[in-house]
Amino acid sequence: MADAVLDFARLKRTGTAEAVLCASKTPAQIDHILALAAAAGKAMLLTRLDAAAFDQLSAGHRAQLVYDQLSRTAVFGTPLEGALKPGIGIVTAGTSDLAVAGEAARTLLFHGFEAPVIADVGVAGLWRLMERLEEIRDFRVVIAVAGMEGALFSVLAGLIAAPVIAVPSSVGYGVATGGHVALNTALASCAPGLVTVNIDNGFGAACAAIAMMGASEA
Amino acid sequence: MADAVLDFARLKRTGTAEAVLCASKTPAQIDHILALAAAAGKAMLLTRLDAAAFDQLSAGHRAQLVYDQLSRTAVFGTPLEGALKPGIGIVTAGTSDLAVAGEAARTLLFHGFEAPVIADVGVAGLWRLMERLEEIRDFRVVIAVAGMEGALFSVLAGLIAAPVIAVPSSVGYGVATGGHVALNTALASCAPGLVTVNIDNGFGAACAAIAMMGASEA
Amino acid sequence: MADAVLDFARLKRTGTAEAVLCASKTPAQIDHILALAAAAGKAMLLTRLDAAAFDQLSAGHRAQLVYDQLSRTAVFGTPLEGALKPGIGIVTAGTSDLAVAGEAARTLLFHGFEAPVIADVGVAGLWRLMERLEEIRDFRVVIAVAGMEGALFSVLAGLIAAPVIAVPSSVGYGVATGGHVALNTALASCAPGLVTVNIDNGFGAACAAIAMMGASEA
Amino acid sequence: MADAVLDFARLKRTGTAEAVLCASKTPAQIDHILALAAAAGKAMLLTRLDAAAFDQLSAGHRAQLVYDQLSRTAVFGTPLEGALKPGIGIVTAGTSDLAVAGEAARTLLFHGFEAPVIADVGVAGLWRLMERLEEIRDFRVVIAVAGMEGALFSVLAGLIAAPVIAVPSSVGYGVATGGHVALNTALASCAPGLVTVNIDNGFGAACAAIAMMGASEA
Amino acid sequence: MADAVLDFARLKRTGTAEAVLCASKTPAQIDHILALAAAAGKAMLLTRLDAAAFDQLSAGHRAQLVYDQLSRTAVFGTPLEGALKPGIGIVTAGTSDLAVAGEAARTLLFHGFEAPVIADVGVAGLWRLMERLEEIRDFRVVIAVAGMEGALFSVLAGLIAAPVIAVPSSVGYGVATGGHVALNTALASCAPGLVTVNIDNGFGAACAAIAMMGASEA
Amino acid sequence: MADAVLDFARLKRTGTAEAVLCASKTPAQIDHILALAAAAGKAMLLTRLDAAAFDQLSAGHRAQLVYDQLSRTAVFGTPLEGALKPGIGIVTAGTSDLAVAGEAARTLLFHGFEAPVIADVGVAGLWRLMERLEEIRDFRVVIAVAGMEGALFSVLAGLIAAPVIAVPSSVGYGVATGGHVALNTALASCAPGLVTVNIDNGFGAACAAIAMMGASEA
Amino acid sequence: MADAVLDFARLKRTGTAEAVLCASKTPAQIDHILALAAAAGKAMLLTRLDAAAFDQLSAGHRAQLVYDQLSRTAVFGTPLEGALKPGIGIVTAGTSDLAVAGEAARTLLFHGFEAPVIADVGVAGLWRLMERLEEIRDFRVVIAVAGMEGALFSVLAGLIAAPVIAVPSSVGYGVATGGHVALNTALASCAPGLVTVNIDNGFGAACAAIAMMGASEA
Amino acid sequence: MADAVLDFARLKRTGTAEAVLCASKTPAQIDHILALAAAAGKAMLLTRLDAAAFDQLSAGHRAQLVYDQLSRTAVFGTPLEGALKPGIGIVTAGTSDLAVAGEAARTLLFHGFEAPVIADVGVAGLWRLMERLEEIRDFRVVIAVAGMEGALFSVLAGLIAAPVIAVPSSVGYGVATGGHVALNTALASCAPGLVTVNIDNGFGAACAAIAMMGASEA
Numbered sequence A, B, C, D, E, F, G, H: 001m002a003d004a005v006l007d008f009a010r011l012k013r014t015g016t017a018e019a020v021l022c023a024s025k026t027p028a029q030i031d032h033i034l035a036l037a038a039a040a041g042k043a044m045l046l047t048r049l050d051a052a053a054f055d056q057l058s059a060g061h062r063a064q065l066v067y068d069q070l071s072r073t074a075v076f077g078t079p080l081e082g083a084l085k086p087g088i089g090i091v092t093a094g095t096s097d098l099a100v101a102g103e104a105a106r107t108l109l110f111h112g113f114e115a116p117v118i119a120d121v122g123v124a125g126l127w128r129l130m131e132r133l134e135e136i137r138d139f140r141v142v143i144a145v146a147g148m149e150g151a152l153f154s155v156l157a158g159l160i161a162a163p164v165i166a167v168p169s170s171v172g173y174g175v176a177t178g179g180h181v182a183l184n185t186a187l188a189s190c191a192p193g194l195v196t197v198n199i200d201n202g203f204g205a206a207c208a209a210i211a212m213m214g215a216s217e218a
Helices: A010-014 A028-040 A051-056 A058-062 A097-111 A123-131 A133-137 A149-155 A172-188 A202-215 B010-014 B027-040 B052-058 B059-064 B093-109 B123-131 B133-137 B149-157 B174-188 B202-215 C010-013 C027-040 C053-055 C058-063 C094-108 C125-132 C133-137 C150-158 C173-190 C202-215 D010-014 D026-041 D051-056 D059-064 D095-108 D123-131 D133-137 D151-157 D174-188 D202-215 E010-014 E027-040 E051-056 E059-064 E095-110 E121-132 E133-139 E151-157 E174-189 E202-215 F009-014 F027-040 F053-055 F059-064 F095-110 F128-133 F133-137 F149-156 F176-187 F202-215 G010-014 G027-040 G051-056 G059-063 G095-111 G128-132 G132-136 G151-157 G174-188 G202-215 H009-014 H025-042 H051-056 H059-066 H095-110 H123-133 H134-138 H151-156 H174-188 H201-214
Strands: A019-021 A044-049 A066-068 A074-077 A088-092 A141-146 A164-170 A194-196 B019-021 B044-045 B065-068 B073-076 B088-092 B141-146 B164-168 B193-194 C020-022 C046-047 C065-068 C075-076 C089-090 C141-146 C164-168 C192-194 D019-021 D044-047 D065-069 D074-076 D086-092 D140-144 D164-168 D194-196 E019-021 E044-047 E066-070 E074-076 E088-092 E141-146 E164-169 E195-196 F019-021 F042-048 F065-068 F072-077 F090-092 F142-148 F162-166 F192-197 G018-021 G044-047 G065-068 G073-076 G086-092 G143-144 G164-168 G194-196 H019-021 H046-049 H063-067 H073-076 H088-092 H141-146 H162-167 H194-196
Touching: A028 A044, A028 A051, A028 A058, A028 A074, A028 G095, A044 A097, A051 C075, A058 A066, A066 F202, A074 A097, A088 A097, A088 A133, A088 A202, A097 A141, A097 C027, A123 A133, A123 A149, A141 A202, A141 E121, A149 A164, A149 A194, A149 B123, A149 B149, A164 A172, A164 A202, A164 D123, A172 A194, A172 B174, A172 C173, A172 G174, A194 H201, A202 H194, B010 G086, B010 H019, B027 B044, B027 B052, B027 B073, B027 D095, B044 B093, B044 C053, B044 C058, B052 E010, B059 B065, B073 B093, B073 C053, B088 B093, B088 B133, B088 C192, B093 B141, B093 B202, B093 D095, B093 H025, B123 B133, B123 B149, B141 B149, B141 B202, B149 B164, B149 B193, B164 B174, B164 B202, B164 D194, B174 B193, B174 C027, B174 D174, B174 H174, B193 C202, B202 C192, C027 C046, C027 C053, C027 C058, C027 C075, C053 E095, C058 C065, C075 C094, C089 C133, C089 C202, C094 C141, C094 C202, C094 E027, C125 C133, C125 C150, C125 D151, C141 C150, C141 C202, C150 C164, C150 C192, C150 D123, C150 D151, C164 C173, C164 C202, C173 C192, C173 D133, C173 D174, C192 F065, D026 D044, D026 D051, D026 D059, D059 D065, D074 D095, D074 G018, D086 D133, D086 D202, D095 D140, D095 D202, D123 D133, D123 D151, D140 D151, D140 D202, D151 D164, D151 D174, D151 D194, D164 D174, D164 D202, D174 D194, D174 F176, D194 E202, D194 F192, D202 E195, D202 H194, E027 E044, E027 E051, E027 E059, E044 E095, E044 H088, E044 H095, E051 F095, E059 E066, E074 E095, E088 E095, E088 E133, E088 E202, E095 E202, E095 G027, E121 E133, E121 E151, E121 F149, E141 E151, E141 E202, E151 E164, E151 E195, E151 F149, E151 H151, E164 E174, E164 E202, E174 E195, E174 F176, E174 G174, F027 F042, F027 F053, F027 F059, F027 F072, F027 H095, F042 F095, F059 F065, F072 F095, F090 F133, F090 F202, F095 F142, F095 F202, F128 F133, F128 F149, F142 F202, F149 F162, F149 F176, F149 F192, F162 F176, F162 F202, F176 F192, F176 H174, F192 G202, F202 G194, G027 G044, G027 G051, G027 G059, G027 G073, G044 G095, G059 G065, G073 G095, G086 G095, G086 G132, G086 G202, G095 G143, G095 G202, G128 G151, G128 H051, G143 G202, G151 G164, G151 G194, G164 G202, G174 G194, G174 H174, H025 H046, H025 H051, H025 H059, H025 H073, H046 H095, H059 H063, H059 H088, H073 H095, H088 H095, H088 H134, H088 H201, H095 H141, H095 H201, H123 H134, H123 H151, H141 H151, H141 H201, H151 H162, H151 H174, H151 H194, H162 H174, H162 H201, H174 H194
Parallel strands: A019 A044, A088 A141, A141 A164, A164 A194, B019 B044, B088 B141, B141 B164, B164 B193, C020 C046, C089 C141, C141 C164, C164 C192, D019 D044, D086 D140, D140 D164, D164 D194, E019 E044, E088 E141, E141 E164, E164 E195, F019 F042, F090 F142, F142 F162, F162 F192, G018 G044, G086 G143, G143 G164, G164 G194, H019 H046, H088 H141, H141 H162, H162 H194
Antiparallel strands: A044 A074, A066 A074, A194 H194, B044 B073, B065 B073, B193 C192, C046 C075, C065 C075, D044 D074, D065 D074, D194 E195, E044 E074, E066 E074, F042 F072, F065 F072, F192 G194, G044 G073, G065 G073, H046 H073, H063 H073
């Protein structure tokens, strides 16, 4: 059978490690990849691993995984050591966005960053965001997660100087099904300093935030 | 040739008069309709009449039209008499939205309503909206015009109790081309009391606002 | 864990209370929100709560909820007191639209309005609408629910003076899958006084209707 | 140069003659095709021939063409002889739909059918359609042309027994740009006996109407 | 509860009877409608009734229904009497299209027409169509069902004089998912005499075919 | 100013030379690129060079270009020498497809292949294709160009053994605007041996045909 | 019941045999087709046969099928004899693309070709592709499978002279859901010699590769 | 007339100044805004100002503007003083992307950053990028501009550690028309550290790059 080829050099080359997107892989394929990681003595992050798929992995691998159901992430082995680094914050428009925020937070943790989550500050009740604004202004990079119409992205990016990484979430119905409205809102925003990643891509937002933090150390 | 059939009974039946959407009509067809209105002794509102089309109308009709180039509207004959009624306000996110706001304002004027325009209060600079908020809260119905990502709709509807009629404008580029992002933002909004009309449809928003004002008198 | 932030001030600020859209929340998250509402002594409306999710809520909360399966709504605690107010009517094109109509009716009830439902008057059999027209003309605000091609919206708005809030329903197949055709029909309508909300958004239509009724009292 | 291959056998095989869609052809290509028709002694219908393209044809060909600017059709040579046949009617929602209706009417005329046009009976003013209903019920096949939201299609097909061929027209703006809303309305209609052709395809509707008339003679 | 309003007058008015689209109705709603039909002494056609929904109907109603699983149709009561009428034929591109063809055939049968099905003559193997061409040419109206790219529609309509009603089927994957490619192929076809109904709409195609047959008797 | 970087090594690496897509370049940029080619002593193919842009190039460069207006291609310098190679054929559905066919033919000529064009054999008149079938079966690779519904692709690929490269052309209106229907027809085709390139991409089809011919020599 | 019509002549006519796309067929229909193949003494390839459908086939047919779950293909009877032919290679961007690659490989095997699979060489870690490049350059035709953004297609086609057949896979989420981004990337690529088939169409890519190999023998 | 409301506080609040998007404004509106800026003594950046609009501005304003036609940007007044800051680089896939790259470069210059442009390194000729890789690795933030299929984004972000801001450009035809394919490629990329802005939004990319640089100084 054709082999998986893991990109262990990615961490050194790009500053973030390869992760395994489990959504379209069979349990056998995931087990195979974990065996490769174990053989190489590498820690590994798994994303989009839903509970049913987790349950189908080999018992040995399940025992070595730290699994979080809401964010559908699992960590295999021991990631980076040392004190957790501050500077990145995560803001969500609603409670429903916490799964995506969790994927971002767990990815950051895997790479040694601790990122507080400020939840449920959508702009339909503007006071909720305003109450937390000073706290948000202390972050050097902000990840914002919002579904439905995503108006949070523009308002937030118009109020702070840090770069804002919009993560549109697939929370919504009717025209908002799948997260495309929130995505387009982020892209079409008039506010400066706003950039976007794919719908529900908490992992990618975390990687980009790490890259931005790294930029400051060059 | 097949004849136009004007719905002069619409004003009595629905509270707003039929208007002529000129965009897809030839100058000859518009002249023909104006002749019918003149014969019936009726005033008439023309929308989407761009300058080039206006110039091709018969000289006689041009002389009887009060034309406004920015909003591409023209009034034929004398509309409703009496003091102008207050209660409806128009809010725009940017300068570029003034053409659509003008179509709404001129439609309201034709029906006897005076609607102030509060322009350029988009939420990328939130203080601009906040400065005018008390003024806006005095309106009984608010028409809001915004293009690009249309974040104004959600923020505004979350702050006031009056019904807000979103008019997405076709101001934007890239994903925002044609106004579809602003439209979807309005439809997907989490804010209560927000309703939507077609892109650039200042005329329709005005008719709906009039219907809402009428509801209060029943 | 990050906390939900409920916007209890919304009722005072906008005239309608915050509701909880349950579709993308876990049962644990919904239980958490209900606990916050209980602690604050507030009544709360839950929407998009399907039977499977309802069954997974804590027994204590289930006992305090008045649940309606067809409309997927539940009421927690005691809503507004006093006599139910008239003036808003709901019209549907077909039997299949009754779930969405139910969400609107139950939202109105939560806010103190009684809204009769006139069902199954789609325009493929025009006599059905005509038979009920006088009754419909008595409403000060009309909510219209239709799926498939949504031709009801235009015909209805062309016949009455009250504002008509179109709620496209996701009833249909082929090109009509998801309700987008009915939505676009509402937006593109030539009839005056017609406004639109998101597909299946009975809740939003009810909030907008309340705002329109409020406009009449200012 | 590669030669055009005209399908003169189509009339015999299918009951309608090949026509030349001029929109994407150069004047030289159209002149070449007309020369082939002349050489074969055949009459020919040209569609989508706008005024600018007509003016660039060779003077000899221009002299032999009967050109109609509104419908952008031209007839080359002498079509079928004999008395014009009745039975097909054309109904339009608005004045703006007359160009497409004209393409259908001229195509029918080329094949020996006379089709009355009943214009401007869109359902936003339902009485206009009702006034003409008995007249419409006399047709054996009805071609209906409508843009914007195309609600006419459903209402009309729900009222008569003859087959209705919907021709969505590209009359509209915002979501209705290009005629896609009217097309989808026709396809999603709940009304029986309704079939559809491509946007603005008056020619195709006419060919289908002729085929339906032919069915009755078999 | 709001009542269903059945359009029993439709048969007389339009030549085809109202049918019940079961896909978006609860079993309780379908049972309610059948009770109304029974009370009125009317036969009724049910479409899009999948096996699971059929099993949830009341035992009494199930006993009175003639159910066909492949086409998901059921007949309640006794439809039109008398000898079955010929003249309409059904052609399919593949075996997978037989479910949709069955909906058309059963609808025709309900209205007193017997329609032979000529299956699996898609044009990737052109000889299959050519072998049956003379047989097809004998029909006065042809219903053609095809999914994937739907090339059958153009080839067939280019070969025969009868009107062809294209029914795009939702058979396909990738770009063809949902039947939109076959639909657009039918609409964009260069072949004359071709008209289209919604994806998978075998019922609508049958109603239109009946209308076309009726045209011949006027 | 930032410099263009020409990929003169592409011919050796991939078997086809880099060409200059002129559509989105200014005349100054094209002149700059031609100067680089002249300095390197390389022949160069220009595509999408419309007449207006050609006229704005420097007189010196215009004199060295062999320009073809219909295909909007120009050849700069002297391409490959030696006898023209046979084996590739080009088939078009209509006269309107000849511009795209010309881009393919001129690209092939630049690389030393002579490709006959068999034009106007669309399947609405199937006999036109059948008449030329033996001739087409002699090609080792066939490029097929079609717009509208593109039914030619499936029929052709179902009849011959050579690989067929579909080039959807942007010939069409309504749903077929821009060539997307023909593209999807090619992709969704049930016929074997059919592959596709971008809409109007005659250049890409020619490059692929050359690669396929090359495969036979390995 | 209407019969399936198998195109056993396809192999001789086009070089590749008809296969049965099982996705939209009932088990009864598949069993019926297998019985026809058995009666004709023909081998047959089944695609898109998922495990649940396989289990519903008749026991007799199951025993005669060689089934592969990952690629969802099954072979009935004995395909072509003789030594397996080399020359075609399959390259995938990720592990998730192996199911589609498997459909291609099994189709090739059915027709007598052995195609090595070079897996997991996506360009986010460019070294993985570079390491295998010489091996890939030895193939006369390359099938490339990639989901997500499909950047592999352009990079690969820019590096080799053999024709590259892109098979976009439906691996991805957010904007990449369904494989449309990878498809469009393949179509819009600037790299020469690249052609495309439908999303997930490993079968079609294999048929095209065989046609291209055949071209070399003509 | 309603007044423009300039957000001069934006620079202090967010680190980047408000710019005027001229594309949908009349010359009179732009002149009005420039007068406000002059009165406030502020420098101002104008974007999307095409040559025809520039020529219609008042002579006085034209004299004070430094206009660049390729990037369609103009600077009014004197921007920030002091030495230009390094650290941001711009990379383009093709010559056609230089207009968008110019908008980014001029925006950066207005804010005091000097950004080198490395042009024409698209991955169809991978050596072009590889030759410049070390140079690119020295930037702390990279803006990448690409149209067509945008494969450059993934390859580049997979090779360097700095954050990459993708600016999809509207360079392309067929499926790539309008830049949507390049946009989706950037969003769907598997490469880490990649974020996206709207199509052609060089201005927004520059603002985001400045925010990222600022993050490093906190």
